[in-house]
Amino acid sequence: MMKHYYHPMSRAVTTDWMLRELDAPHEQIVVDFMTGENNNPAYKAVNPMGKIPALVDGDTVVTEAAAICAYLADKFADRGLAPPPGSTARGQYYRYLFFAGSTLEPMFTANHLGLQDYDARSTGWGDLERCMATVEAMTPGADWALGAQFTTADVVFGGTLDFAVQFGWLKSPSPKVAAYVKRIKARPAYRATHPPEWH
Secondary structure, three states: OEEEEEOOOOOHHHHHHHHHHHOOOEEEEEOOHHHOHHHOHHHHOOOOOOOOOEEEEOOEEEEOHHHHHHHHHHHOHHHOOOOOOOOHHHHHHHHHHHHHHHHHHHHHHHHHOOOOOOOOOOOOOOOHHHHHHHHHHHOOOOOEOOEOOOOHHHHHHHHHHHHHHHOOOOOOOOHHHHHHHHHHHOOHHHHHHOOHHHO
8 A cells, every 4th residue: 555654734735635636545654844753764764855745655655746646646547637648738737747846836935035136047946927927827717727627737736826825925816826726725635635724
């Protein structure tokens, strides 16, 4: 059985949500990073970064929330949370998965920390203005990221926007972003895996 290394105050909330959307059988193992358990040798053997979440599936170890979600979507392909490999929709799907972690979250973090003195041309995430223009363009006006079907793109991209609102990284979401996040929050699997005050 898969092992999901988790803490409720970490990005593992996203992978927990993904597992719930899939109804995927797994063992949940709480790693208490508040007490430094994530830095113990036993957990560092799973993820040398000491970050949570991690997923162990037999001999396969997957870290990084978006990678875990993508792995699970392919492992449980019959559940329909990813477009078929080789389809044109797959390219759009990858964009949502990678933009969230490689561009959007670093930009929100840099902005939240007040980091201004850097060359936006030299960083992978650019600047806040371009990031927010891209968020606005990528956020669906109705339904979900790839159309009528909810997918892993919504777990990763929508989940990142939800985190940004919850933690004050995105203080004034546009009406379109706010409506999309509201649709995300209405999903039963979201409500089962996120703190009640987030609903």
